[in-house]
Amino acid sequence: MVDSYRPKDLKEALSIRAEHGAMPLAGGTDLMVRYQSWTGTLPLFKNSIMFIGHLKEMKYIKKEAKDKTSTLVIGGTATLTSVANHPETPVVLKEAVLSIAAPALRNNATLTGNICNASPAGDSICALYALDAVIVIEKTGSRREVPITEFITGPGRTVLAESELVTAIKVPLKASSVNNFTKVGTRKANALSKLSFTGVADYKNGRVDSIALTFGAVGPTVVRSVELEKKLKGLSGSEIETKISAILEDYSTVIVPIDDQRSSAVYRKKVALNLLEKYLRELSRHE
Amino acid sequence: MKEIKFILNGKEVSVEADPLKRLLDVLREDKRMTGVKEGCGEGECGACSVLMNGVLVNSCMIPLGAVEEAEIVTPEGIRETEKGKLIIDAFGDAGAVQCGFCTPGMMMATEALLTINKTPEEEEIREALSGNLCRCTGYDLIVKGVQIASERGKDLW
Amino acid sequence: MGAKISIPVRRIDAKEKAGGWAKYIGDYEFDNLQHGRFLRSERARAKIIEIKKPVFPEGYYYVDASDIPSSGKNNIQMIKDDWRVFAVDEVRYIGETIAIILGPDKQKVLDLLNEIEIIYEDLIPAFTFDDALACKGGAVHGTDNIFAEYLLNVGNTDNAFKNADKIIEGKYETGFQEHLYMETQGLVGTWEDGKITMYASAQCPFYIRKSVAGTLGVPLGDIRVRQVTTGGAFGGKEHFPDVIATPLAVAVNKIKKPISMIYDRIEDISFTCKRHPSKITIKTGLDKDNNIIAMEIDTLVNGGAYESSTPIVLQRAILHGLGVYNIPNARILGRAVATNTFPSDAYRGFGAPQGLFAIEMHMSHIADELGLDTSDFKRKHFIKTNDITITNSKMHDDVKLEEMFAKIDEMSDYSSKVKKYANDPVKGIGIAFVNHGGGFTGNGEQVVIQGVVKMKRLDDGKAGLYVSVVEMGQGLQTTMRKIAAGELGLSIEDVVYDNPDTDIVPDSGPTCASRSIMVVGFLVQECAKKLKAKWEEGVGTEATHQYVHPEEFVWEQETLQGDAYPAYGWGINVVEVEYDPVTFEVKTEGVWAVWDVGVAIDETIMQGQSSGGIIQALGYASIEKCELKNGAFMQHTMADYTIPTSLDFPKVETVFIDNPYKYGPSGAKGAGELVFDAAPPAYAEAVQNAIGKRIYDIPVTPEMIMEALNK
Numbered sequence A: 001m002v003d004s005y006r007p008k009d010l011k012e013a014l015s016i017r018a019e020h021g022a023m024p025l026a027g028g029t030d031l032m033v034r035y036q037s038w039t040g041t042l043p044l045f046k047n048s049i050m051f052i053g054h055l056k057e058m059k060y061i062k063k064e065a066k067d068k069t070s071t072l073v074i075g076g077t078a079t080l081t082s083v084a085n086h087p088e089t090p091v092v093l094k095e096a097v098l099s100i101a102a103p104a105l106r107n108n109a110t111l112t113g114n115i116c117n118a119s120p121a122g123d124s125i126c127a128l129y130a131l132d133a134v135i136v137i138e139k140t141g142s143r144r145e146v147p148i149t150e151f152i153t154g155p156g157r158t159v160l161a162e163s164e165l166v167t168a169i170k171v172p173l174k175a176s177s178v179n180n181f182t183k184v185g186t187r188k189a190n191a192l193s194k195l196s197f198t199g200v201a202d203y204k205n206g207r208v209d210s211i212a213l214t215f216g217a218v219g220p221t222v223v224r225s226v227e228l229e230k231k232l233k234g235l236s237g238s239e240i241e242t243k244i245s246a247i248l249e250d251y252s253t254v255i256v257p258i259d260d261q262r263s264s265a266v267y268r269k270k271v272a273l274n275l276l277e278k279y280l281r282e283l284s285r286h287e
Numbered sequence B: 001m002k003e004i005k006f007i008l009n010g011k012e013v014s015v016e017a018d019p020l021k022r023l024l025d026v027l028r029e030d031k032r033m034t035g036v037k038e039g040c041g042e043g044e045c046g047a048c049s050v051l052m053n054g055v056l057v058n059s060c061m062i063p064l065g066a067v068e069e070a071e072i073v074t075p076e077g078i079r080e081t082e083k084g085k086l087i088i089d090a091f092g093d094a095g096a097v098q099c100g101f102c103t104p105g106m107m108m109a110t111e112a113l114l115t116i117n118k119t120p121e122e123e124e125i126r127e128a129l130s131g132n133l134c135r136c137t138g139y140d141l142i143v144k145g146v147q148i149a150s151e152r153g154k155d156l157w
Numbered sequence C: 001m002g003a004k005i006s007i008p009v010r011r012i013d014a015k016e017k018a019g020g021w022a023k024y025i026g027d028y029e030f031d032n033l034q035h036g037r038f039l040r041s042e043r044a045r046a047k048i049i050e051i052k053k054p055v056f057p058e059g060y061y062y063v064d065a066s067d068i069p070s071s072g073k074n075n076i077q078m079i080k081d082d083w084r085v086f087a088v089d090e091v092r093y094i095g096e097t098i099a100i101i102l103g104p105d106k107q108k109v110l111d112l113l114n115e116i117e118i119i120y121e122d123l124i125p126a127f128t129f130d131d132a133l134a135c136k137g138g139a140v141h142g143t144d145n146i147f148a149e150y151l152l153n154v155g156n157t158d159n160a161f162k163n164a165d166k167i168i169e170g171k172y173e174t175g176f177q178e179h180l181y182m183e184t185q186g187l188v189g190t191w192e193d194g195k196i197t198m199y200a201s202a203q204c205p206f207y208i209r210k211s212v213a214g215t216l217g218v219p220l221g222d223i224r225v226r227q228v229t230t231g232g233a234f235g236g237k238e239h240f241p242d243v244i245a246t247p248l249a250v251a252v253n254k255i256k257k258p259i260s261m262i263y264d265r266i267e268d269i270s271f272t273c274k275r276h277p278s279k280i281t282i283k284t285g286l287d288k289d290n291n292i293i294a295m296e297i298d299t300l301v302n303g304g305a306y307e308s309s310t311p312i313v314l315q316r317a318i319l320h321g322l323g324v325y326n327i328p329n330a331r332i333l334g335r336a337v338a339t340n341t342f343p344s345d346a347y348r349g350f351g352a353p354q355g356l357f358a359i360e361m362h363m364s365h366i367a368d369e370l371g372l373d374t375s376d377f378k379r380k381h382f383i384k385t386n387d388i389t390i391t392n393s394k395m396h397d398d399v400k401l402e403e404m405f406a407k408i409d410e411m412s413d414y415s416s417k418v419k420k421y422a423n424d425p426v427k428g429i430g431i432a433f434v435n436h437g438g439g440f441t442g443n444g445e446q447v448v449i450q451g452v453v454k455m456k457r458l459d460d461g462k463a464g465l466y467v468s469v470v471e472m473g474q475g476l477q478t479t480m481r482k483i484a485a486g487e488l489g490l491s492i493e494d495v496v497y498d499n500p501d502t503d504i505v506p507d508s509g510p511t512c513a514s515r516s517i518m519v520v521g522f523l524v525q526e527c528a529k530k531l532k533a534k535w536e537e538g539v540g541t542e543a544t545h546q547y548v549h550p551e552e553f554v555w556e557q558e559t560l561q562g563d564a565y566p567a568y569g570w571g572i573n574v575v576e577v578e579y580d581p582v583t584f585e586v587k588t589e590g591v592w593a594v595w596d597v598g599v600a601i602d603e604t605i606m607q608g609q610s611s612g613g614i615i616q617a618l619g620y621a622s623i624e625k626c627e628l629k630n631g632a633f634m635q636h637t638m639a640d641y642t643i644p645t646s647l648d649f650p651k652v653e654t655v656f657i658d659n660p661y662k663y664g665p666s667g668a669k670g671a672g673e674l675v676f677d678a679a680p681p682a683y684a685e686a687v688q689n690a691i692g693k694r695i696y697d698i699p700v701t702p703e704m705i706m707e708a709l710n711k
């Protein structure tokens, strides 16, 4: 049996975090399942727990505009349903979130929880990598912002310190004309990912101005290669078309999935590349 | 152990238990609300569906401490309301009930759906029920049950 | 659908179930309830050297084979009794029961369980068909690992092969399937008035009574079994509850307090029986005109570590081995092997789905090889009334497959779609034809079961119905009442039919084998007629009726010759799919079904059976992957073992045709398993046509499709 805390506000939450290092529990959809035990017995938590799902200060989604850039700021306890329903949510994130589980789960689970869980198969993470999301981390008296690619360090591992909480996720709202999120799951709904893919890109004057390509569940963390993306920037649609097989070859060196009971390495790799190819073809037609 | 207060089917209740106890166990054991079922205990099946502050959730993944001050509605809380009776009758007429183990959860999901969408299309119904698994019916007649409920309940939701 | 009885009524149990009033095993309260959990083998095959136990606090118990009374036996009386109640000295499969740990506090029980350490000496396990046939590590069962071996023969197969113009062969495999009833396994054993009473989520109360009495060595009447509302079963609660009930009874007998053994989901998926995996090889000889003149089938099923009902499953697999076809010369060898895997057992269809998958795919492959249309080729070989069967008797049924084909063709537009999709890169359509024998195989009803039903006039113009078959979701509470009420001229509410209690109802046999309506329902109808004739004798008047075997059906069990089943249900499914060449995922675009179940006792209930059976079967054919790794199932949770959701398949379009059976109630035949049989091959054929590569195995996963396309 472990202790549990229910802070009345964020300030108290941060001080409980500092004092006890209690593990935050937002929607509980990862934690309650991971530590589940026999019906009628308590979950087998190893550390104390702090309920944070009710904290209103972090239950928001808002658009912030500064200079010419705008950002969607998603509060640390915003649910997946609220993210999916928000009119400003980028389409790939919306689709990624809607691909998670089923309505009842999304009503309670949080986006922050999905990220902090840091599963290689976390569906929102695949989209958030492509969107250059930034994680806002706070502890009593200080605050830092970390790009999601640095936030997640391995399967189930993040840079979060014991005294810290994630208080928001910032999603830059950039122009993006060719968007695709695809999840290949174990069934049509309520499914875990065998793999996922996100592509976002924009053209300026007929040339690729920005592009991000990410792959979920094909490695220990989401796969994104800024190097390879650089090679695509500045290309025209027809240039992309002629380079598709070279691009696929490049990507086949960075996508190195594993076998598990959900799927096979061969399948994951093949389909990841197929999805990429399909996306590139669409991209090449768009310029 | 802690005393935790919340609203259960419209009444304020207080439960003395470990805040980490699953809401599902609190409802079934402490409150004897056995209309809430456990099919999996891992968020997959929806048999444990309840409404929390008006939206559908899985009570097997919610610790008691998280429902403090929240409003929880179980099948017991809607089965005798006008809407609840209408859903039950619609399910009966459609042939939506077989072994029945999934059905109270299906009723909760139907209530939640019709609250936000009075006249759902078949695809929307299937989407709304996608977290409630049924091994007996193949879903067709449950979908029909929801359609009947939606038709008959135009003025209720 | 003309019959009056087919007109739907609202199910009698709909309201109490939908509203959550109905009580399942986990919903009951018992005073002083103790909670038990199994100590299980973690090894597939090993000697137990030592079991190190902590000191048990007062009120906590370790119950094992040494607690079986001297009058009893450490065996579970099923068909055979090889399965042990508790493993002693050695273990044969991962999950085998070694002991029960029990006490009032669940956490304490878990803690004790975790403190127990078992020292094993590992032996060499056998997991695969090849391992089993080679007796790897020494035979698990007998001297040769063969639980059962049968040979069926019609005509002169060797000769016919000699005359064959061409020979085509194929090998077909099916996997494990988990029942995944939404309510897990569970029983509560109590000590009431000096008697053990079992409250059970179960299909067969009398099976439990027999096994428990056998284990304790007491007369049958000393054990009482009460079925409680059961949240799905599909065969999984036919014999398996015996595996929980027998050790549980030993524990109750020891401490004389109520004990609950209710599985949680992970335990249920990891440690309960699955459908038998199969490997079936078929060789077919054809003449110059592409008529099948000879067929040879080799059927293997994996029975796991203990026999349970494996031989009977194998019988059904081979008795359905020729499907709906008239093959003049055929030989079927069936063997069930023993391995160190969890024992396989009954699952809706009971072997028939495996046999039918193989023959349907094989027929499709032959047609493909010969460049013929599948349905034309299959139809040319349809068995007809009075044709000779594989057991050298005549097909007694009025076979209406042609009429049914015309119907499904019209509903699904099958014939034109087959042509249209022949060159379509992503679309495909498949068709499968099946039959399913109703009731126990051969003379089982006559010799083994001899079912009895009872009825009684009660107060207030009501009638009591006493049968041992149970409602488990299939609608029996309603359909049985309909049958009885129809004869007595009562409303269905006036027929009282409580969940069976072995102290009250006669033994009308188990709830399985698609026999409840066809066989027991007929007894009920006859019994109701008797009661009606005596109705005026007043309240308390009783009537009973026992199974009488129709003389025209003859069977010899030793040789498996004669009328394997008195009547068959028949069916055709069409499945239309589209596959995604990018992800290799398959989307099912349409599902159609036409059934001959004699007469539907209730059309809505049958619609529910059709949709439910088909979707369960489509899961089996596509997404329900259950694999072994070192003898343990790799899938443990509902996230790992995926069954269809409401979004996986579209609505099933179902039609029934009337074809009354004279010994069925109002003409009804068995239906509950038939509805499972046709969808797997129809789906696999549809995928095959979509991708342009042959499919031999199910489940057809996207991974498999990718591999097939690479070949």
Ligand SMILES: Cc1cc2nc3c(=O)[nH]c(=O)nc-3n(C[C@H](O)[C@H](O)[C@H](O)COP(=O)(O)OP(=O)(O)OC[C@H]3O[C@@H](n4cnc5c(N)ncnc54)[C@H](O)[C@@H]3O)c2cc1C
Binding pocket: A023, A024, A025, A026, A027, A028, A029, A030, A031, A032, A033, A052, A076, A077, A080, A099, A100, A101, A105, A108, A109, A110, A111, A112, A113, A114, A115, A116, A117, A121, A122, A123, A124, A160, A164, A165, A166, A167, A190, A191, A192, A193, B042, B043, B044, C639
């Ligand atoms: C049936 C089922 C299906 C699922 N399907 C999918 C799926 O398809 N795709 C997918 O990606 N995921 C899926 N999940 C996983 C899960 O639902 C998500 O990861 C969810 O978004 C987690 O959110 P939560 O609020 O419930 O997290 P919690 O369980 O509350 O927390 C998860 C982790 O995040 C930490 N955490 C939460 N909030 C904070 C914070 N503010 N600061 C610091 N740390 C924090 C917790 O300490 C914990 O380590 C599924 C889960 C279940 C049970």
Ligand code: FES
Binding pocket: B037, B038, B039, B040, B041, B042, B043, B044, B045, B046, B047, B048, B049, B058, B059, B060, B061
């Ligand atoms: S019991 Fe909660 S979702 Fe299955």
Ligand code: FES
Binding pocket: B096, B097, B098, B099, B100, B101, B102, B103, B133, B134, B135, B136, B137, C182, C231, C232, C473
């Ligand atoms: S009716 Fe049995 S699970 Fe839905």
